[in-house]
Amino acid sequence: MLDPKQLRADLPAVAAGLARRGYALDTDAVTALETRRKALQTETEQLQAERNRRSKDIGLVKKQGGDIAPVMAEMEQLKSRLQTAEAALDQVQAEFDEFTAALPNIPQADVPNGASEADNVEVRRWGTVVDQADAPDHVTLGEAAGLMDFAAGAKLTGARFTVLKGQLARIHRKLVQFMLNIHTTEHGYEELYVPYIVNRDSLRGTGQLPKFEADLFKLEGDEGWYLIPTAEVPVTNLLRGEILDAADLPRKWVCHTPCFRSEAGSAGRDTRGMIRQHQFEKVELVQAVRPDESTAALEALTGHAEVILQRLQLPYRTVVLCTGDMGAGSAKTYDIEVWLPSQRRYREISSCSNFESYQARRMQARFRNALGKPELLHTLNGSGLAVGRTLVALLENHRDLENIEALLSG
RNA sequence: GGAGAGAUGGCCGAGUGGACGAAGGCGCUCCCCUGCUAAGGGAGUAUAGGGUUUAUCCCCUAUCGAGGGUUCGAAUCCCUCUCUCUCCGCCA
Numbered sequence: 001m002l003d004p005k006q007l008r009a010d011l012p013a014v015a016a017g018l019a020r021r022g023y024a025l026d027t028d029a030v031t032a033l034e035t036r037r038k039a040l041q042t043e044t045e046q047l048q049a050e051r052n053r054r055s056k057d058i059g060l061v062k063k064q065g066g067d068i069a070p071v072m073a074e075m076e077q078l079k080s081r082l083q084t085a086e087a088a089l090d091q092v093q094a095e096f097d098e099f100t101a102a103l104p105n106i107p108q109a110d111v112p113n114g115a116s117e118a119d120n121v122e123v124r125r126w127g128t129v130v131d132q133a134d135a136p137d138h139v140t141l142g143e144a145a146g147l148m149d150f151a152a153g154a155k156l157t158g159a160r161f162t163v164l165k166g167q168l169a170r171i172h173r174k175l176v177q178f179m180l181n182i183h184t185t186e187h188g189y190e191e192l193y194v195p196y197i198v199n200r201d202s203l204r205g206t207g208q209l210p211k212f213e214a215d216l217f218k219l220e221g222d223e224g225w226y227l228i229p230t231a232e233v234p235v236t237n238l239l240r241g242e243i244l245d246a247a248d249l250p251r252k253w254v255c256h257t258p259c260f261r262s263e264a265g266s267a268g269r270d271t272r273g274m275i276r277q278h279q280f281e282k283v284e285l286v287q288a289v290r291p292d293e294s295t296a297a298l299e300a301l302t303g304h305a306e307v308i309l310q311r312l313q314l315p316y317r318t319v320v321l322c323t324g325d326m327g328a329g330s331a332k333t334y335d336i337e338v339w340l341p342s343q344r345r346y347r348e349i350s351s352c353s354n355f356e357s358y359q360a361r362r363m364q365a366r367f368r369n370a371l372g373k374p375e376l377l378h379t380l381n382g383s384g385l386a387v388g389r390t391l392v393a394l395l396e397n398h399r400d401l402e403n404i405e406a407l408l409s410g
Numbered sequence: 411g412g413a414g415a416g417a418u419g420g421c422c423g424a425g426u427g428g429a430c431g432a433a434g435g436c437g438c439u440c441c442c443c444u445g446c447u448a449a450g451g452g453a454g455u456a457u458a459g460g461g462u463u464u465a466u467c468c469c470c471u472a473u474c475g476a477g478g479g480u481u482c483g484a485a486u487c488c489c490u491c492u493c494u495c496u497c498c499g500c501c502a
Contacts, residue, residue: 004459041460045471052471055483059428068482075482243420243457364458372439374457 001361002103004096008034017106020113021323025103033096040089047082054078102211104328105358108295111332114322120335121322126306127315129339130397137342138395139273142168145401148274159271160263160278162388167401171394172281174408175387176256179283179308183384187304189254189285194234196257200224202237205363207329217260217278227260231284232381239288239365243374246367250289250297254384257282274388275347281387287380288365291357294378298354302334305350305384312407314393315339317346331356336385338393349389352382 007014007030015025054075061068112121142148147168153161164172183189197219203209203226208216217227228234235255244251259282270276285304289297302318309316321333330353337346357376360366366374394404 038460041471045460048472049470051482055481056428058482063428072482079482372455 001100001358002106003357003361004100007100014106018104020107020111021104021326022115023104030099033092033099037089037092037096040085040092044082044085044089047078047085051075051078051082101362105326105331105356107323107326108332108354110320111326112320112322113324115324116322117325119322120319120325122317122319123334125315125317126310127313127339129315130341131344132341135341135344135396137273137340138392140342141395141399150273157278160276162274162277167405168391171401171404171408172387172391174405175390175394176281176283178311178408179384179387180254180256182307182311183254183283183285183304186307187252187254189252189304192235192238192253192255194231194238194255194257196228196234196260197225198228198233198237200226202233202240205237205240206233206359207327207362208233211328215262217262228257229261230259230282231255231257232286235284235286236288236359236365236379236381237363239360239377239379240363242365244288244367244377246290246369249367249377250287250293253286255284255286256387257284274392277388280389283384283387285352285382285384288360288377289380290367290369291375291378294354294356294380297378297380298332298334298352301380301382301384302336302352305336305352305382308385308390309336309338309349312390312394314390314397316349327351327353329353329355329358331358334382338389339397340393341396347389349393350383350385353380355379355381 002014011025011027011030015027018025054071058068058071058075061071112119114120139148139150142164143150145168147165149163149165152163156163180191184191200209203216208229216229219225219227234257235253238253239251259280261278263276263278274280285301287297287301306316306318316336316338318334318336321330321335326333333351333353335348336350336352338349339345340347356378359379360376365377365379367377369375394407398404398407
């Protein structure tokens with residue numbers, strides 16, 4: 001969420017920032033709500049102070065054996081006024097919270113304006129692409145080798161599930177190790193193992209709830225538990241409610257987990273093959289940094305993800321998402337897109353975002369600054385990389401499984 | 411799953427209805443003392459929101475696991491939930 005203080009203090013600037021991503025902020029409504037909030041809060045707190053004062057008096061009078069009946073009569077009246085004020089304040093505050101929770105983040109100044117994917121801007125390109133009309137896709141290659149079985153996945157569960165066998169299953173496993181090893185030994189990330197089931201508070205913290213419940217798999221039962229859609233949720237929520245020492249920053253975590261997505265909105269897209277599955281593996285990079293470091297951290301983190309593609313000799317390009325294509329919580333996002341010969345185009349294999357204080361404010365993730373005061377952290381994350389899509393890219397670009405295994409061993 | 415005991419500040423720990431945002435200790439910061447070290451003396455040391463302010467200061471409100479209730483008044487009494495610990499059962 002955005003800073004409520006900023007919303008009050010500099011409403012035009014916030015509105016201008018949100019307008020860049022196509023969000024029309026009703027500034028009159030905000031001002032009206034804020035005016036009511038202030039009046040009600042002041043009134044409520046004054047009544048509370050009055051109640052506290054008189055309660056103390058009652059204690060004193062009783063101790064001295066005095067008569068408290070007159071004060072009690074006044075309290076009766078005070079109490080009902082207070083109840084009315086408190087109820088009104090609760091309502092306005094809830095309205096304000098609901099409103100601000102729904103606001104997206106403000107894009108950084110250098111994020112290009114735009115309405116859709118088409119307006120994203122390529123920032124760099126790496127490798128040499130194979131661009132020919134008849135390139136076989138990973139489904140053809142995998143099934144021909146007898147190592148990729150979509151029918152089996154459909155039988156066991158349903159559409160968008162896959163069974164891998166033999167050498168392909170092994171490459172898939174080695175890919176995870178390959179990525180983890182590079183990030184831990186070369187890029188300085190601490191490896192984590194985390195729950196794959198999380199509660200509602202965690203999903204609220206990173207912003208999946210309340211807006212994107214439809215994309216999640218919810219478990220039966222009273223607990224309100226969900227399968228994680230990405231390691232970002234459990235990993236970033238480690239910071240929820242914490243105040244870190246500045247000396248412990250930056251925190252850099254890498255975590256391999258399965259990811260479960262219902263993707264209800266994507267029915268009909270990428271129905272063939274392993275590109276879009278209900279269950280896939282991902283190695284996720286997460287950083288928590290001081291605010292003044294987050295811009296540089298996003299560049300570094302994106303670079304860490306790109307290293308994996310370079311080592312695997314997979315051609316890719318990196319694009320900066322335009323204002324209209326960014327996720328709601330992000331202030332700036334780079335997508336890394338790998339070349340898929342069968343589609344003759346680049347497809348997303350990693351998304352690296354700087355959330356600035358957007359997530360940190362939701363989850364109250366802070367550090368002690370130079371003044372010793374708690375200050376919100378900046379959080380970032382990015383895939384490093386999506387394992388299933390990496391496997392697809394390896395198959396389609398290199399085809400020879402022995403070569404692929406050699407890359408992973410080298 | 412069953413039985414019991416707990417949850418208080420950075421940490422330990424006191425507090426069963428009124429001067430408690432919270433004793434005492436430890437830790438930490440600053441000052442004094444000290445040739446150095448050790449010991450000692452003094453002051454300070456939660457978070458959030460709001461008012462005021464250039465800022466500091468100051469004032470108010472809320473917070474003792476979470477939420478609700480009783481009461482003029484709740485860390486303290488009642489209810490629900492969560493988590494931790496001990497024992498039993500079960501299990502990898």
